[in-house]
Amino acid sequence: MKLRYSIIAAVMLIILAVVSTAVAQELRGKHKENAIACVDCHQTETPDSPADVESCLNCHGGFEGMAEATKDLTINPHDSHLGEVDCTECHRIHEPSVLYCNKCHNYQMELK
Numbered sequence: 001m002k003l004r005y006s007i008i009a010a011v012m013l014i015i016l017a018v019v020s021t022a023v024a025q026e027l028r029g030k031h032k033e034n035a036i037a038c039v040d041c042h043q044t045e046t047p048d049s050p051a052d053v054e055s056c057l058n059c060h061g062g063f064e065g066m067a068e069a070t071k072d073l074t075i076n077p078h079d080s081h082l083g084e085v086d087c088t089e090c091h092r093i094h095e096p097s098v099l100y101c102n103k104c105h106n107y108q109m110e111l112k
């Protein structure tokens with residue numbers, strides 16, 4: 001009986017592991033639509049650690065390019081008194097993004 005329970009427990013752990021990996025791999029928004037590959041951000045086909053922000057900078061014109069892209073907004077999230085903030089402080093890629101500025105401010109900006 002005991003053995004049976006541990007087999008069930010083991011199977012459930014495996015399912016849990018598979019499910020949580022699947023959640024971590026799900027891409028959001030435009031990256032998904034544009035079929036951006038894991039290797040484009042992670043430099044490997046089988047990522048097991050967060051992506052390097054260098055990849056973002058290469059495709060998106062660096063900090064300067066992003067500051068320019070959103071310069072017409074009332075508050076430019078890409079150009080502030082904080083200087084160069086890592087993209088992933090706000091854009092979480094596999095999860096809903098968060099506006100880092102709102103640790104201190106209360107801006108209403110829509111983040112994808």
Ligand code: HEC
Nearest residue numbers: 024025031036037038040041047048049050051088092093
């Ligand atoms: C557009 C860039 C981008 C693409 C494409 C991308 N990732 Fe990621 N991935 C990230 C970033 C950024 C993080 C770190 C997120 C964070 O810490 O908030 C991450 C985190 C992860 C993690 C979690 C690592 C950890 O230590 O917590 C896994 C696993 C992962 N990605 C797998 C994948 C797989 C598999 C694919 C392809 C289906 C993929 N990623 C595609 C940017 C990307």
Ligand code: HEC
Nearest residue numbers: 028029030031034036040041051055056059087088091112
């Ligand atoms: C291989 C090139 C590539 C890499 C690497 C890449 N992106 Fe993108 N990203 C794109 C493309 C293409 C789009 C869609 C552009 C469009 O439709 O205007 C996009 C869109 C976005 C958007 C708009 C959000 C949306 O879903 O509408 C954000 C934010 C973004 N990228 C952030 C990042 C961050 C942060 C990283 C690094 C973790 C990253 N990107 C890495 C190519 C890339």
Ligand code: HEC
Nearest residue numbers: 056060062063066069077085086087090100101109110111
């Ligand atoms: C402090 C939070 C924050 C950081 C850090 C940040 N972004 Fe953004 N990003 C935003 C917000 C907010 C928007 C939505 C702006 C809007 O309302 O159009 C956005 C929009 C975008 C878009 C949509 C494109 C567009 O022209 O509207 C892209 C692409 C993007 N960010 C890429 C990046 C990249 C690459 C980095 C790192 C160099 C980065 N972001 C760093 C907050 C941030």
Ligand code: HEC
Nearest residue numbers: 075076077078079080081082085099100101102103104105
């Ligand atoms: C650690 C806290 C903190 C963070 C994080 C932060 N700020 Fe600030 N910010 C301040 C303080 C303090 C001031 C000056 C006091 C004031 O005027 O409210 C300020 C002032 C400003 C101002 C001047 C206009 C105003 O509201 O008075 C702007 C614009 C601004 N911040 C934008 C940003 C943006 C964009 C981000 C995210 C990229 C950000 N801040 C992140 C603390 C912060």
